[in-house]
Amino acid sequence: MAYLSTTDFFEDQNFFDRWRRNLKGDLDLSWMHTKTEKLAATPENPRRGLTLRDLDKNGYGFSEMPEFVRDNRSFAPRGAELPDGLPDVQAAVSQKGEVWAYNTEGYYEEAMTRQWNATLDVPWAEMAKAELPDEIARAYAQLLTFLTEVEMIATDVPAEWMGKLNNNFMEVKNFMATQVMDEARHAEVFRKRALTTGCGLMKASPYNEMSLKQIRDADSFAEMSLALHLVGEGVVLTLFRFSEYIAPTDADKKMFRLIMQDEARHVGYGVQHLKWVMRHFPEKREVIHKHLDETENMVFGGGYALEVTEPFIILAGKGLKKENIEQGAKITALFQMKQIEEYFERLDKCGLSERRKRSKLHNALEFTRAALQEAGVLA
């Protein structure tokens, strides 16, 4: 056993005696006189109900939470009275700026009310009626295989970090709880869709698996969030928008719209987290650049993941004929550049606009743009 309670409750006579007295109606009731703050929170907007923002008051709030959590290393909720003897639950992150993001509580509430159900909210019967041309069905099933493969990285990793965060960061932990559910749903919906195309699942993508390993093995929360929320999910969000654009049926378009909403929340958290870090930890700037250097290497290497690029080209061009492929390649190139441009726009918003100048990815973007223009793929 990895940890043993400081008391064996079978053997504690005082514990037993008090319990017995309590059951006879002899209570101590000292907990009725704790020195915690009294609060009667009410919904600011009754239609929205009672939100975490409505609880952001005084010592219970997140706004006044100190940067360093020095008093609570237990399971106790923020603001409770903390008696001596509470265990240390070995939180690995106890600094607010390591995990916080502007509007964390808003993203959480939004996630709670915007949950959807892959089993019921996707028109499976309508999809079953749509017969796709063979090459489109295969390309789509391959794209769905890739999406099934990568989604649950954003379950494993946040779940792992949730346990490492100080329990005072309740809003962040709860937001992550919504994210793990969102991502399980995404893996589910993509898997189910692949199994309804007539093709089933296709080939795994070894290159993308290496990218997942890099995200999984992040050493710090900041590193993880940059790689997962900002970079990984950022490029996937653009991909979802593009997938909605090229989706073969209206039902598929609906599916991607639902997924997109979730992903946008996760990216939102990542952006607002980085913004928070930049504002409260300007000294971290250089560390973040170093992390981004390697994460961008991962993104750029994505060119090897032909299990994604090629189906995209076929889906975008709507077929396998030469003219389809030409058209598809043009659209895919535009999409890939848009992915990277949006990534740099997000960094701009976070106060990292100098990133463009020092980034090899940005250089590559400009170089690729020129090369594609020269090859006639782009005007």
Next chain:
Amino acid sequence: MAFYMEKDFFEDVELFNLTQRVMQGDLTLRWFDPKTERVCLTPKDPARGLTYEDCNVGSYGYDRLPELIRNNYSMAPRGSELWGKLPDLGYTLNRKSEVWSDNVSVLYEEAKTRRWAPAVDIGWEALAQAPLPVPLEIAMAQMCTFLQECATVAMGGASRWIYSINQEFLELKSYLCAQIFDQGRHLEALRKRALAGGQGLKRASVAAEQALKELLSAESYSEASVGVNVLLGSVLLSLHRHLAAVASSPADRRLFSLMMQDTARMVAYGSGQLRYHLTHQPHQTEFLHDYLDNAEHCLLGLIGNQECLEPLIVLSGGGTEPEQLRRGGHAVQRLLTQLVAEYSERCERAGLHGRSTRSRLATFLRQLAGE
């Protein structure tokens, strides 16, 4: 960073050339003809939608999962073609009977349809308009403080292990995600309930937290699951049912009824996992008996700590007058008996035969009752 990509792709001429070729229309199509099963699934029951049970087909199904996963340590989805240099993502739970329960896909689908949102599904305004008498509200605030400590561990009990569980067990991992989500919702709802009632949070519990840390720190998945999902789950399910039964306001009744539903799923998974585990690894029975011989004292720490027991008595008796406290004590005594009986029954039924007689809990309760 713990892992670096195998090369600096910005200096990689091979990648540059490949990208150029593909974007000029020279596709490899290496993925076009996979060695995978072709299927076209539809919902068996359109009213229920397309469930994971509907997808339990052929090489894609969980029925065909082998007991030991030896061929896939990556996130490649079950049934897809594995090829090339797939990495080892470091999964350490690769045996089906360590983690599986036959009800995981049902529980996952159920969790999704039975979701609720504390912000809008609880009558917060009605609660504000008809506050509880002060002693009862203080007791409710104390109870909500204690239950948040428990929910943190119920959430952690699932989140701690997902990272280590092989991705082949997709439906199980998805269920655990739903449990994390459910318990996050409980944390939210309980915090809101305490802070809406006018009293704020009360005192954290040393005894409960010591017990919780012991349960959360279990060294193996099977120990952790029986400790968190069955033992802690049984405590929470009994408490939620009891608090719903004695609630004096409709808002509190609804709150604890909704929490009861979620917790019952957690217990159902825990019981199912225990049953599956012992069916396939009967030699583990003695190990788990031994674990519970040591860990069951945590049940006492959880329910007998002052910060849970006393407010429970106050809420059960309806106040702090001597007669109310006696009545409350009597009700809680019955609850304890019922809780231990139900917990033991779940263990027995799941395959831990003899648990009821081997456990020290029943004797402890008899001594408590002065028998």
Next chain:
Amino acid sequence: MSVAFPSLAFFQALQTLMRQEELRFRRLGFVDTTFGVEVLASHGAPWRCLLTFEVFECREVAEVASFDLTEIDFVLTGDLATWVETMQNIKQHGGADAAHSLNTLTHFGERMRVLYDDPDNRDKLFRFQESLQQFFDLAGRLDIDFPATTTTVQLSA
């Protein structure tokens, strides 16, 4: 039109109302359970009904002579007076009050008991609590004929 309690017609009426309230029950989620309702009379045989819920609806209602606990999830059993009081309370408040919810009535087995074989199946009462409570609460919209006296009436369908 009024329906007698207890009777097959009563539960069929609840079944119909549940179907009419599909959206509301859909929001509460899947409900997959088969359980019995047993009304005990001080004289005469108990009245028994089997209810089968599937997906979002009550799929089947059947009057039965006995229950096989190994085949169903659980049985809610109580005397006629308790059932009548519960239904009257639901009528009065438009839904059960705190003292007459299924959970409160069955909690300690004082007023109603839950019979079962497998505790996992019994726990479905808790897993689907809100759906089942709201199903019984639909009785508030029925015109119910209660037995003239709850102690001497001979129960019949």
